[in-house]
Amino acid sequence: MQDLASQLAEVGRLCYARGWALGTSGNFSAVASKNPLTLAITTSGVDKGLLEPNQIVEIDERGRVVRGTGTPSAEATLHLAIVRSRGAGAVLHTHSIWSTILADAASDPAGGLTIEGYEMLKGLDGVRTHEHREWLPIVENTQDWSAAAPRIEAKLREHPEVHGFLIQRHGLYTWGRDLSEAKRQVEILEFLFEVMGRKRGMAWPL
Amino acid sequence: MQDLASQLAEVGRLCYARGWALGTSGNFSAVASKNPLTLAITTSGVDKGLLEPNQIVEIDERGRVVRGTGTPSAEATLHLAIVRSRGAGAVLHTHSIWSTILADAASDPAGGLTIEGYEMLKGLDGVRTHEHREWLPIVENTQDWSAAAPRIEAKLREHPEVHGFLIQRHGLYTWGRDLSEAKRQVEILEFLFEVMGRKRGMAWPL
Amino acid sequence: MQDLASQLAEVGRLCYARGWALGTSGNFSAVASKNPLTLAITTSGVDKGLLEPNQIVEIDERGRVVRGTGTPSAEATLHLAIVRSRGAGAVLHTHSIWSTILADAASDPAGGLTIEGYEMLKGLDGVRTHEHREWLPIVENTQDWSAAAPRIEAKLREHPEVHGFLIQRHGLYTWGRDLSEAKRQVEILEFLFEVMGRKRGMAWPL
Amino acid sequence: MQDLASQLAEVGRLCYARGWALGTSGNFSAVASKNPLTLAITTSGVDKGLLEPNQIVEIDERGRVVRGTGTPSAEATLHLAIVRSRGAGAVLHTHSIWSTILADAASDPAGGLTIEGYEMLKGLDGVRTHEHREWLPIVENTQDWSAAAPRIEAKLREHPEVHGFLIQRHGLYTWGRDLSEAKRQVEILEFLFEVMGRKRGMAWPL
Numbered sequence: 001m002q003d004l005a006s007q008l009a010e011v012g013r014l015c016y017a018r019g020w021a022l023g024t025s026g027n028f029s030a031v032a033s034k035n036p037l038t039l040a041i042t043t044s045g046v047d048k049g050l051l052e053p054n055q056i057v058e059i060d061e062r063g064r065v066v067r068g069t070g071t072p073s074a075e076a077t078l079h080l081a082i083v084r085s086r087g088a089g090a091v092l093h094t095h096s097i098w099s100t101i102l103a104d105a106a107s108d109p110a111g112g113l114t115i116e117g118y119e120m121l122k123g124l125d126g127v128r129t130h131e132h133r134e135w136l137p138i139v140e141n142t143q144d145w146s147a148a149a150p151r152i153e154a155k156l157r158e159h160p161e162v163h164g165f166l167i168q169r170h171g172l173y174t175w176g177r178d179l180s181e182a183k184r185q186v187e188i189l190e191f192l193f194e195v196m197g198r199k200r201g202m203a204w205p206l
Numbered sequence: 207m208q209d210l211a212s213q214l215a216e217v218g219r220l221c222y223a224r225g226w227a228l229g230t231s232g233n234f235s236a237v238a239s240k241n242p243l244t245l246a247i248t249t250s251g252v253d254k255g256l257l258e259p260n261q262i263v264e265i266d267e268r269g270r271v272v273r274g275t276g277t278p279s280a281e282a283t284l285h286l287a288i289v290r291s292r293g294a295g296a297v298l299h300t301h302s303i304w305s306t307i308l309a310d311a312a313s314d315p316a317g318g319l320t321i322e323g324y325e326m327l328k329g330l331d332g333v334r335t336h337e338h339r340e341w342l343p344i345v346e347n348t349q350d351w352s353a354a355a356p357r358i359e360a361k362l363r364e365h366p367e368v369h370g371f372l373i374q375r376h377g378l379y380t381w382g383r384d385l386s387e388a389k390r391q392v393e394i395l396e397f398l399f400e401v402m403g404r405k406r407g408m409a410w411p412l
Numbered sequence: 413m414q415d416l417a418s419q420l421a422e423v424g425r426l427c428y429a430r431g432w433a434l435g436t437s438g439n440f441s442a443v444a445s446k447n448p449l450t451l452a453i454t455t456s457g458v459d460k461g462l463l464e465p466n467q468i469v470e471i472d473e474r475g476r477v478v479r480g481t482g483t484p485s486a487e488a489t490l491h492l493a494i495v496r497s498r499g500a501g502a503v504l505h506t507h508s509i510w511s512t513i514l515a516d517a518a519s520d521p522a523g524g525l526t527i528e529g530y531e532m533l534k535g536l537d538g539v540r541t542h543e544h545r546e547w548l549p550i551v552e553n554t555q556d557w558s559a560a561a562p563r564i565e566a567k568l569r570e571h572p573e574v575h576g577f578l579i580q581r582h583g584l585y586t587w588g589r590d591l592s593e594a595k596r597q598v599e600i601l602e603f604l605f606e607v608m609g610r611k612r613g614m615a616w617p618l
Numbered sequence: 619m620q621d622l623a624s625q626l627a628e629v630g631r632l633c634y635a636r637g638w639a640l641g642t643s644g645n646f647s648a649v650a651s652k653n654p655l656t657l658a659i660t661t662s663g664v665d666k667g668l669l670e671p672n673q674i675v676e677i678d679e680r681g682r683v684v685r686g687t688g689t690p691s692a693e694a695t696l697h698l699a700i701v702r703s704r705g706a707g708a709v710l711h712t713h714s715i716w717s718t719i720l721a722d723a724a725s726d727p728a729g730g731l732t733i734e735g736y737e738m739l740k741g742l743d744g745v746r747t748h749e750h751r752e753w754l755p756i757v758e759n760t761q762d763w764s765a766a767a768p769r770i771e772a773k774l775r776e777h778p779e780v781h782g783f784l785i786q787r788h789g790l791y792t793w794g795r796d797l798s799e800a801k802r803q804v805e806i807l808e809f810l811f812e813v814m815g816r817k818r819g820m821a822w823p824l
Contacts, residue, residue: 014461018431019224022393023329047386049220095326097400104405119553119582120507123435129555130581141325143335169336170325180459187434194509197404198609199516225636228805229741253798255632301738303812310817347737349747375748376737403816426667430637531759531788532713535641541761542787592665599640606715610815611722 001067004030004040005053007179012042012051014183015094020190021048025095025171027073030179031083037061039079043070077145078173081153088175090182095171098193103138103166112137113166115192123188124163125181136189137165164189207273210236210246211259213385218248218257220389221300226396227254231301231377233279236385237289243267245285249276283351284379287359294381296388301377304399309344309372318343319372321398329394330369331387342395343371370395413479416442416452417465419591424454424463426595427506432602433460437507437583439485442591443495449473451491455482489557490585493565500587502594507583510605515550515578524549525578527604535600536575537593548601549577576601619685622648622658623671625797630660630669632801633712638808639666643713643789645691648797649701655679657697661688695763696791699771706793708800713789716811721756721784730755731784733810741806742781743799754807755783782807 008028015021015028026048029041038058042048046055057068061084063076073079079091108114115121116133124134137155142148156162163185164174174189176182214234221227221234232254235247244264248254252261263274267290269282279285285297314320321327322339330340343361348354362368369391370380380395382388420440427433427440438460441453450470454460458467469480473496475488485491491503520526527533528545536546549567554560568574575597576586586601588594626646633639633646644666647659656676660666664673675686679702681694691697697709726732730753733739737748745752755773760766774780781803782792792807794800 019397022397023326023390025326025329025397047390097397097404100324100326100401101405117581118512119579120435120437120512123437130553141336167325169323184435184459191431191434191437191509195512198509199513225809228809229738229802231738231741231809253802303809303816306736306738306813307817347748373737375735529787530718531785532641532643532718535643542759596641596665603637603640603643603715607718610715611719 001032001040001058002053004032004179005056008040008042008056009051009053011092011179011183012048015092015186016048016051018096018190020094020096020186022095024048027075027079027093028091029076029079029083030090030182031088032058037080037083038066039076039083041072041076041079043068044073045071074143075145077149078152081149082156082173082175085153085156086175088182089177090179091173091175092182092186093171093173094186094190096190096193098197099166099172099190100169101197102193103168103170103172105168106138108135110135110137113196115196118192118195120188120191120195123184125176125185134163134192135159135161137162139165139167141168141170207238207246207264208259210238210385211262214246214248214262215257215259217298217385217389218254221298221392222254222257224302224396226300226302226392228301230254233281233285233299234297235282235285235289236296236388237294238264243286243289244272245282245289247278247282247285249274250279251277280349281351283355284358287355288362288379288381291359291362292381294388295383296385297379297381298388298392299377299379300392300396302396302399304403305372305378305396306375307403308399309374309376309378311374312344314341316341316343319402321402324398324401326394326397326401329390331382331391340369340398341365341367343368345371345373347374347376413444413452413470414465416444416591417468420452420454420468421463421465423504423591423595424460427504427598428460428463430508430602432506432508432598434507436460439487439491439505440503441488441491441495442502442594443500444470449492449495450478451488451495453484453488453491455480456485457483486555487557489561490564493561494568494585494587497565497568498587500594501589502591503585503587504594504598505583505585506598506602508602508605510609511578511584511602512581513609514605515580515582515584517580518550520547522547522549525608527608530604530607532600532603532607535596537588537597546575546604547571547573549574551577551579553580553582619650619658619676620671622650622797623674626658626660626674627669627671629710629797629801630666633710633804634666634669636714636808638712638714638804640713642666645693645697645711646709647694647697647701648708648800649706650676655698655701656684657694657701659690659694659697661686662691663689692761693763695767696770699767700774700791700793703771703774704793706800707795708797709791709793710800710804711789711791712804712808714808714811716815717784717790717808718787719815720811721786721788721790723786724756726753728753728755731814733814736810736813738806738809738813741802743794743803752781752810753777753779755780757783757785759786759788 027042029039032038032040113136119130121132174185233248235245238244238246319342325336327338380391439454441451444450444452525548531542533544586597645660647657650656650658734751739750792803
C-alpha cells in the first residue's frame with residue numbers, strides 16, 4: 001500500500017506538471033487488494049502538484065475508507081465501477097485542456113469521439129496496428145456519481161473494446177492492468193486529443 | 207511573515223514557470239495581520255523566476271512599507287481593496303497569454319466574460335456543480351490604481367458572487383481565504399481561459 | 413557502449429520532456445561499432461521519461477541482440493537502413509504532435525513536405541543559407557518494417573540531399589554523424605514543423 | 619568576465635528551456651569592458667541547453683577573439699552594432715516559434731510589427747503606460763552580417779525609440795543596460811508575440 005501510494009503520488013505530480021490536473025482536478029487510483037477488493041485512491045481537494053503518499057487513502061468496494069485519513073474523491077464509485085467491469089489494476093482521470101474541449105460535444109452519431117489511423121493508437125492495450133478505429137464514449141457530466149456509476153459500468157460491459165471514456169466538459173478516464181499501463185494510456189490518449197484538437201483549428205479538413 | 211514571504215515567493219516562481227508572470231509582470235500578496243491590517247506583497251520590478259522572500263515587503267492598510275525594503279507593486283491599492291471588500295487572505299494577479307487575449311474586449315453585454323457548464327468551475331470557492339454560470343467583470347486598464355481602486359472595490363461589493371476579474375489586455379486578479387485557495391483559483395481560471403481561448407480558434411462554434 | 417547507452421537515455425528523456433516521445437513512442441539509436449556494424453538502440457515498450465541505460469540493447473546488422481536484454485524496437489530495421497544508406501552515426505525517431513499532424517497528408521505534388529526560406533534550416537547538416545528549400549518525403553505507415561525498410565533505403569539513396577523523412581500520422585526520422593548532431597536536427601525539424609503547423613491555423617496565407 | 623560568462627550561460631539555458639533557442643539557434647552577449655570595448659559572446663554552433671561558461675568568448679570591437687577558444691557567432695557584428703548605437707550592456711537574440719512566424723512578413727506599411735495598448739509593454743525600458751505604441755522593424759535576413767550591420771546600425775540610430783527588431787523568418791534581437799534588463803525585454807516581447815500570433819488564429823478580429 002505504501003509503495004502504491006508513492007507511485008500514485010508520482011503519477012499525480014507528473015500529470016500536474018503537464019497541465020492535466022490543475023487546481024484540485026484529476027483523481028487517481030490503483031487496486032491495493034483483489035480479494036476483498038480495496039483501492040488506493042487520491043483524497044478530495046488536494047493540490048496534485050504537491051501530492052504526497054499520505055494524501056492517498058485505501059477504500060473498500062463500497063467506497064468506505066479502511067486506511068488513511070481524508071475524504072476519497074467524489075468519483076470513487078466511478079473508479080470502483082471501472083475496476084469491476086474491466087478488471088483494471090489502476091484507473092486515472094485527467095482533466096486536460098484538450099480532453100475538456102473535445103468532450104464538449106459528441107462528434108460522431110454514436111455519441112462519442114472516434115480516432116482512427118494513427119500510429120500512436122498502438123500504445124493502447126491490445127491494439128496491434130495503426131489501422132485501428134478507436135471509439136471513446138462521451139458521457140454526460142453529473143454531480144451524482146453514485147447514481148451514474150451503474151449506467152457507466154453497464155456501458156463499459158457493453159463495449160469491451162473501449163480503452164477510455166470522456167465526460168462532457170470534464171476530461172478523460174482510462175485504466176490499465178497496472179499503474180504504468182494506465183499512465184501509458186493517459187499519455188497516448190492525451191496526445192491524440194491534442195492532435196485532433198489542433199487539427200480542428202486548421203484551414204485544411206480533418 | 208517570514209513564512210508567508212517564502213510561500214509567496216514559491217507561488218511566484220510557479221506562476222513564472224507556467225508563463226503566467228513573465229518579465230516583471232504579476233504580483234502576489236497575503237494578509238500578514240488582520241488587525242491592524244497588513245499585507246505581505248511582492249515588490250515592484252522583480253523577476254518572478256528568481257523571486258526570493260526578501261523581495262516581499264509588508265505594507266499597512268494605506269500601502270506604506272512597514273517591514274522590508276523595496277517599493278511595493280503599483281497595484282498594491284488594488285490588493286488592499288480586494289482584501290477589504292472580500293475578506294480575502296491572499297490575492298494573486300497573473301498576467302498570462304490567455305487572460306490577456308480574453309480580456310481584450312468584453313464578450314458579453316454586461317461587460318465581462320461568462321464561463322458556463324465546465325466541471326472545472328467547481329474548483330472555485332463555494333461552487334458545487336458544473337451547472338454554474340461564472341461571470342468575470344472586465345475592467346478598464348489604468349496607470350492610476352489609487353483612483354481606480356475605490357471603483358473596483360465598489361464593483362466587488364456589488365457583485366459578491368464574483369471569484370475574480372480581468373483587466374483589459376492586462377490579466378487576472380483572483381483571491382482566496384489563504385494562499386493555497388488563491389493558487390487553486392488561479393489554476394482553475396487560467397485553465398478555463400485557455401479552454402475558452404483555444405475554442406475560439408476552432409472551426410466549430412462555442 | 414555504456415557511454416552511448418547513457419547518452420541515448422538522456423536524449424530519450426529530453427524528447428519525452430518536450431512531448432516528442434509520450435506513451436512508449438519514439439526510438440533512438442547510435443552506432444556502437446562500425447565494422448562489424450552494431451547499433452545501440454532503445455528496447456520496445458519502455459517509458460522514455462524513465463529511460464535508463466539498461467533499457468538500451470546492442471544489435472548486429474541483422475537486428476539480432478548481441479548485448480543486453482530486451483526486444484529492440486520493431487523499427488530497428490529502419491534504423492539499420494538509415495545507417496547503411498547515410499553513413500549516419502545516430503538515428504532519432506520522434507513522435508511529436510506537429511510532425512504527426514504535418515505527416516497526415518503530403519502537402520506537395522512530390523509526396524512530401526517542403527520547408528523553405530527559414531534561418532533555422534541552417535541547423536541542418538551542410539545547409540549554409542536560409543535560402544534553402546528542404547524537402548522531406550512522407551512515407552506510408554506500415555506494421556511490416558522489414559518489408560518496407562529496403563524501399564525506404566532505396567528512396568534515401570535516390571535523394572541524398574534529404575535530412576529526414578516523415579511517416580504518415582507517425583512522426584519524424586532524422587540522423588546525424590553522432591548523437592549530438594542528430595539531436596540538433598531533431599530540434600531544428602521539430603521547430604520548423606511547429607512553425608508550419610501554427611501558420612496553417614492562421615487567417616493569413618502560408 | 620567569468621561572472622558574465624556564467625550569467626550568459628544561464629540565460630541561454632533558460633531560453634532553451636522555453637523553446638526560444640532550439641538546435642544551435644540564438645546568441646547572447648554582454649559588454650565585458652567599455653573602453654576598449656569588448657563583448658562576452660556565445661560561440662557558434664553550441665547547444666544552448668548545455669551552455670557552459672567556457673563556450674563564451676571575449677571579442678574586441680572588430681569581432682576578434684581576445685579571450686577563450688571557439689568561433690564567435692556569425693552575428694557578432696550585429697551585436698557590436700547594437701552596443702555601439704544603443705549603449706547597450708547586453709544583447710539577446712532569441713529564435714522562437716512566434717517571433718519567426720510574426721517576422722514572416724511586415725504587417726504594417728512601415729515594414730514592421732506594431733504592438734499597442736498592452737500592459738506588458740510597460741516592461742520595456744522607459745515605457746510608463748499601456749497606452750503605448752511599440753514598433754519593431756522587420757529587417758531582411760542575410761548571410762552577410764558584416765555587410766548588413768552598418769545598415770541596421772543606421773536604422774537603430776534613426777529610430778531611437780525602438781526596443782528590438784525582428785529578422786525575417788529568423789527571430790528577435792533586443793537589448794538592455796545589463797543582462798537582467800535584456801532578459802526582461804526578451805520575455806516581454808516574446809510574450810507579446812505569442813499574444814499577437816495566437817490572436818491571428820482566432821475567429822474574432824485583431
